[in-house]
Amino acid sequence: MALWQNLPFAMILLPLASAGVTSVLRGRAARWTAICVIALVTGMAAALAVFMQGYGQSYPYMMGHFPAPWGNEIRAGILEAVVALCFSAVMLLSVLGGLRNLKRDIRTDRQNLYFVMCELTTSALMAQVFTNDVFTAYVFLEITTIAACVLICANSKGRALTAAARYMVLNLVGSGLFLLSLSLIYDLTGHLLMSNIQEKMAELSAQGKYEQPITMVIALVTIGLGIKSALYPFHTWVPDAYSMSTPTSSAILSSLISEGYLFLLIKFYYRVFGMQVVLETGIANVLFVLGAFGAVMGSLLAVRQTDIRRMVAYSSVAQIGYIYLAMGIGTPEGMTAAAYQIVAHAVCKALLFIAAGGLSDASRERQDLPHLRGAFYRQPVAGAAFTLGALSMIGLPLLSGFIVKVSYAEAAVGIGGKRMAGVLAVLIVSTLLNTLYFGRAMINLYRLEEKKIREQRRFRCGACFAISCALLAAVTVALGVASRPVLEAIRQGFQMFG
Amino acid sequence: MAKQRNDYENSWFPRLKRWIAGGAAVLDDRVADQLGRPAPEEDASAENYAFYEAERAAQRLEDEEREAEMIARARAWREGRGKKLTRALYGVIAVALCVSVILLLLITVSNLPSFGGKDNPTNNEVPRRYIESGLQETGAVNVVAGMILDYRAFDTLGESHVLFIAACAVLLLLRVSDSGDPRERLEAEGNDQVYEPKDDIILQRVTGFLAPVILLFGVYVLFNGHLGPGGGFSGGAVMGAGLILYVNAYGFEAVSRFFTMRTYKALTASALGFYALAKAYSFFCGANHLDSGIGLGTPGAIFSSGLILYLNIAVGLVVACTMYGFYALFRKGDL
Amino acid sequence: MGNLFNNYEEACAIILFGIGFTTLLLHRNMIKKVIGFSMMDSAIYLFLAAKGYIAGRKAPIIENGVQAVEAYINPVPAGLVLTGIVVSVSSTALMLALTVRLYRRYHTLNIDEITEMARKEEV
Numbered sequence: 001m002a003l004w005q006n007l008p009f010a011m012i013l014l015p016l017a018s019a020g021v022t023s024v025l026r027g028r029a030a031r032w033t034a035i036c037v038i039a040l041v042t043g044m045a046a047a048l049a050v051f052m053q054g055y056g057q058s059y060p061y062m063m064g065h066f067p068a069p070w071g072n073e074i075r076a077g078i079l080e081a082v083v084a085l086c087f088s089a090v091m092l093l094s095v096l097g098g099l100r101n102l103k104r105d106i107r108t109d110r111q112n113l114y115f116v117m118c119e120l121t122t123s124a125l126m127a128q129v130f131t132n133d134v135f136t137a138y139v140f141l142e143i144t145t146i147a148a149c150v151l152i153c154a155n156s157k158g159r160a161l162t163a164a165a166r167y168m169v170l171n172l173v174g175s176g177l178f179l180l181s182l183s184l185i186y187d188l189t190g191h192l193l194m195s196n197i198q199e200k201m202a203e204l205s206a207q208g209k210y211e212q213p214i215t216m217v218i219a220l221v222t223i224g225l226g227i228k229s230a231l232y233p234f235h236t237w238v239p240d241a242y243s244m245s246t247p248t249s250s251a252i253l254s255s256l257i258s259e260g261y262l263f264l265l266i267k268f269y270y271r272v273f274g275m276q277v278v279l280e281t282g283i284a285n286v287l288f289v290l291g292a293f294g295a296v297m298g299s300l301l302a303v304r305q306t307d308i309r310r311m312v313a314y315s316s317v318a319q320i321g322y323i324y325l326a327m328g329i330g331t332p333e334g335m336t337a338a339a340y341q342i343v344a345h346a347v348c349k350a351l352l353f354i355a356a357g358g359l360s361d362a363s364r365e366r367q368d369l370p371h372l373r374g375a376f377y378r379q380p381v382a383g384a385a386f387t388l389g390a391l392s393m394i395g396l397p398l399l400s401g402f403i404v405k406v407s408y409a410e411a412a413v414g415i416g417g418k419r420m421a422g423v424l425a426v427l428i429v430s431t432l433l434n435t436l437y438f439g440r441a442m443i444n445l446y447r448l449e450e451k452k453i454r455e456q457r458r459f460r461c462g463a464c465f466a467i468s469c470a471l472l473a474a475v476t477v478a479l480g481v482a483s484r485p486v487l488e489a490i491r492q493g494f495q496m497f498g
Numbered sequence: 499m500a501k502q503r504n505d506y507e508n509s510w511f512p513r514l515k516r517w518i519a520g521g522a523a524v525l526d527d528r529v530a531d532q533l534g535r536p537a538p539e540e541d542a543s544a545e546n547y548a549f550y551e552a553e554r555a556a557q558r559l560e561d562e563e564r565e566a567e568m569i570a571r572a573r574a575w576r577e578g579r580g581k582k583l584t585r586a587l588y589g590v591i592a593v594a595l596c597v598s599v600i601l602l603l604l605i606t607v608s609n610l611p612s613f614g615g616k617d618n619p620t621n622n623e624v625p626r627r628y629i630e631s632g633l634q635e636t637g638a639v640n641v642v643a644g645m646i647l648d649y650r651a652f653d654t655l656g657e658s659h660v661l662f663i664a665a666c667a668v669l670l671l672l673r674v675s676d677s678g679d680p681r682e683r684l685e686a687e688g689n690d691q692v693y694e695p696k697d698d699i700i701l702q703r704v705t706g707f708l709a710p711v712i713l714l715f716g717v718y719v720l721f722n723g724h725l726g727p728g729g730g731f732s733g734g735a736v737m738g739a740g741l742i743l744y745v746n747a748y749g750f751e752a753v754s755r756f757f758t759m760r761t762y763k764a765l766t767a768s769a770l771g772f773y774a775l776a777k778a779y780s781f782f783c784g785a786n787h788l789d790s791g792i793g794l795g796t797p798g799a800i801f802s803s804g805l806i807l808y809l810n811i812a813v814g815l816v817v818a819c820t821m822y823g824f825y826a827l828f829r830k831g832d833l
Numbered sequence: 834m835g836n837l838f839n840n841y842e843e844a845c846a847i848i849l850f851g852i853g854f855t856t857l858l859l860h861r862n863m864i865k866k867v868i869g870f871s872m873m874d875s876a877i878y879l880f881l882a883a884k885g886y887i888a889g890r891k892a893p894i895i896e897n898g899v900q901a902v903e904a905y906i907n908p909v910p911a912g913l914v915l916t917g918i919v920v921s922v923s924s925t926a927l928m929l930a931l932t933v934r935l936y937r938r939y940h941t942l943n944i945d946e947i948t949e950m951a952r953k954e955e956v
Contacts, residue, residue, distance in 0.1 A: 001786050001787070006782065009782065013781070016655070016774055017775060017778065019659070020767045020774065021771065023662075023666060023767055062781075062784050062785045063652040064651055064781055064784040065648075065780070066649050070627055071650065072649075072650050072651070109673075113666045117666070120659060120662075120663050123659075133652075135650075136653050139653050139920065142660050142923070142924065143660055146663050149931070150666070150667045154670065158950075158951040159951045161931065161934060161935055162944075162947050165863065168924075168931060169870075169944075172870045173858075173873075176853075176854070176870070176874060176877065179917065183880050186620065186884065186913075187619070188610070188619060190619035190622045190624070191622075210609060212605065212606060213606045213609050213610060216603070368520060369519070370519060372520075373519075440520075592855070592858040593859070596851055596855040596858060596859075599854060603847045604847055607836075607837060608836045608837035610843060612836060612840060613840045613883060614886050616888070618887075620885075620910075621902075625902070625907045625909055628893075628909070629893060629900060629901075629904075629908065630901070630902060633900060639894060640894045640895075641893035641894065641905065642908045642912055642915070645912045646915060658919075660919060660920050660923045661923050663923070664923030665926075667926075667927045667930065668926055671927075671930040671931060671934050727892075727894065731915065731918075
């Protein structure tokens with residue numbers, strides 16, 4: 001086994017081991033330990049992606065001395081590498097971008113614990129991405145759940161605490177359903193390893209055995225992860241949690257934790273049940289409807305908001321709906337679109353939340369649109385970053401959002417019929433609504449009378465903030481301009497999944 | 499004219515403008531403010547203007563009153579009947595949902611392989627190897643211990659970190675430190691003084707006898723994890739319970755002689771660090787097919803089965819500290 | 834349907850799960866929600882433990898050197914339950930800590946009232 005093949009293992013274990021160390025460090029030491037560790041993970045993910053490109057197939061990695069059905073196993077392929085790179089990079093940039101707010105919002109003696117949460121979230125996300133064992137997925141899923149709850153309420157604001165409580169209640173239901181479905185899977189197949197379960201599932205479905213339990217299991221996994229990733233009717237905690245927590249937390253929550261659950265769901269569909277079995281149960285159609293509904297409702301609710309971060313939060317709800325819509329299409333093209341959307345949305349939402357944090361800093365820490373009027377002139381870096389992110393969400397060519405919409409349209413044309421019309425209608429409606437509410441936000445950012453513009457005091461943004469915004473914006477543009485290699489990698493990755 | 503302006507303000511374009519500006523109230527005031535400023539060249543019509551001004555003010559007052567009344571009515575409805583209605587609706591939907599979930603799951607259960615059967619799908623090659631060669635491969639007499647700390651150690655590593663992250667979370671949420679709100683601190687201490695027993699002679703005597711026994715039993719369970727029922731988690735929980743009993747009898751001051759925040763942090767971090775590093779080493783060796791150089795010893799002896807005993811001790815320390823930490827943090831917000 | 838009585842242990846677990854689920858959804862009191870959640874999780878562990886059982890066999894701790902599969906029950910669910918219990922202890926602790934925190938601030942356990950008060954406080 002080549003040395004680089006140890007990279008996934010190191011990406012999981014390094015942040016896990018350093019979390020304990022960070023918990024005893026203080027202030028600056030804790031901060032920079034965490035940032036360095038996450039940067040290292042990002043570097044390793046990049047290296048892994050490069051190596052995987054040349055390797056051309058996925059490989060299993062034994063966690064211990066015993067081969068797979070007996071021991072634990074993780075599995076790395078090109079898709080996993082790309083998603084891991086995206087997640088770790090967004091994590092790093094979110095922490096860097098929100099660093100100044102973090103120092104202000106969270107009590108000094110608690111900051112090291114916040115960074116412990118960041119490290120453990122990184123580790124757990126990596127484990128979720130690479131795992132080849134359903135129970136490992138559950139354990140690390142719980143780490144992200146608890147970490148997310150702490151990230152929401154770390155600044156001790158009243159509404160953040162209540163949002164955290166609501167989040168916990170819904171997530172506990174989700175975890176319960178997920179764990180129940182794992183027990184059922186184990187009972188039906190006798191395995192916990194994804195590859196073996198898939199084999200067994202195909203066998204059972206060919207024999208027509210246990211038809212009803214299998215449908216139930218797939219439904220439970222979908223509902224459990226749907227609740228956890230804030231699919232439309234279960235989104236009640238989202239607006240408060242994303243708008244009241246510190247910007248880093250909202251970026252991590254919206255672009256990493258929800259997307260992590262979604263990636264896990266895709267993985268379950270492909271690697272655990274097998275797409276054929278999932279399609280036979282007709283659950284994809286339910287996902288399609290729920291996703292379409294969520295996409296439209298999220299956008300409609302966003303139009304009504306005057307608080308900029310609440311608006312972005314509802315836009316997240318809409319985008320999650322989008323991803324479910326693509327998964328509901330059920331074809332490989334649909335899944336590719338969903339995976340690409342996961343990557344693009346992760347980067348774009350982090351950019352928007354970090355930039356919105358910067359903008360409200362320059363506006364007496366207020367987040368409502370009237371107070372943000374002319375914020376661009378006070379904080380040009382954040383203003384420009386927000387504009388770019390918003391344009392990408394609207395779907396301007398050369399930005400990642402455009403490629404998302406094109407790949408959705410392609411997937412829709414591929415299936416034809418009523419569902420094609422549905423996808424296209426949702427695309428058009430949500431694009432219009434996006435234009436409406438993001439356009440409105442941008443108008444407010446730029447609107448000011450000529451003579452007042454000169455009066456505006458410039459707020460200095462820190463170097464970390466500027467770097468983070470610039471890099472996230474650059475990635476958004478890069479994903480839009482050079483989308484082909486990413487899409488190609490995702491396609492290859494799905495073939496390696498099979 | 500006032501009426502005309504009203505019509506205009508309710509037509510689509512100003513409404514769009516208001517929406518763009520982020521809410522009606524703010525812009526209305528501004529527009530009114532600008533409109534209300536008398537233009538300098540309109541001196542001649544000042545009288546005329548004052549008339550309109552008064553009329554408009556009256557109109558606005560009336561509008562505001564009407565609006566306030568409507569808001570009050572809506573709020574009353576929401577807090578009165580509306581609240582009851584939504585709650586009843588929510589209840590009905592929730593019950594319906596739960597009943598249907600239970601029914602569906604019961605149908606599922608009736609279709610599952612039968613309880614306790616020999617030929618169920620779960621009884622395949624996986625448990626066969628655990629039982630038949632677990633003793634030789636892990637050195638643990640307790641097959642479950644061998645399974646969770648050697649075969650499937652990655653899950654267990656994750657699980658210890660779940661406990662660790664929960665401990666950190668509770669610390670972050672409940673720790674009342676000097677820099678925080680002094681009111682919260684006072685309240686926490688006040689509660690502690692009112693509700694918790696102090697200097698209870700019966701409790702102290704019994705604890706003086708029981709606490710060492712409990713702690714010793716915890717250690718026994720811990721060290722016996724690879725030989726029989728027990729292990730890090732159960733042993734740690736027993737030890738934690740012993741500490742909690744001790745603190746109840748003798749108070750926090752007695753415990754703080756040997757167990758403070760510093761000891762807690764140092765113990766947890768070093769035990770977890772050892773655990774993670776030891777397992778990382780063993781994973782790395784396993785995956786790269788290297789010999790880890792850790793002997794298994796004679797099965798059945800205390801010092802056997804490779805890393806399992808040491809991992810059990812590390813886990814036990816973490817669990818004992820965390821259990822006591824939870825108790826202390828919940829009770830008075832500090833260790 | 835006949836198998837339902839055969840699988841009585843799983844059926845009990847499911848009913849317990851349902852009771853916990855309903856409690857979690859229906860009650861407005863945070864502590865009762867935590868109780869519901871604990872019941873739900875315990876029910877799943879009962880379910881899992883039932884999955885490991887094989888009629889007439891013993892716990893998987895090797896006795897007298899007997900290493901035949903026929904002697905012991907399936908050890909896998911036991912391991913899963915062990916892991917699961919720790920996870921649910923952690924979630925319960927976090928949830929209770931949140932409850933304590935909210936109670937100290939708002940002096941009520943009703944989640945609706947807390948939300949209402951938090952909203953007013955912010956305005």
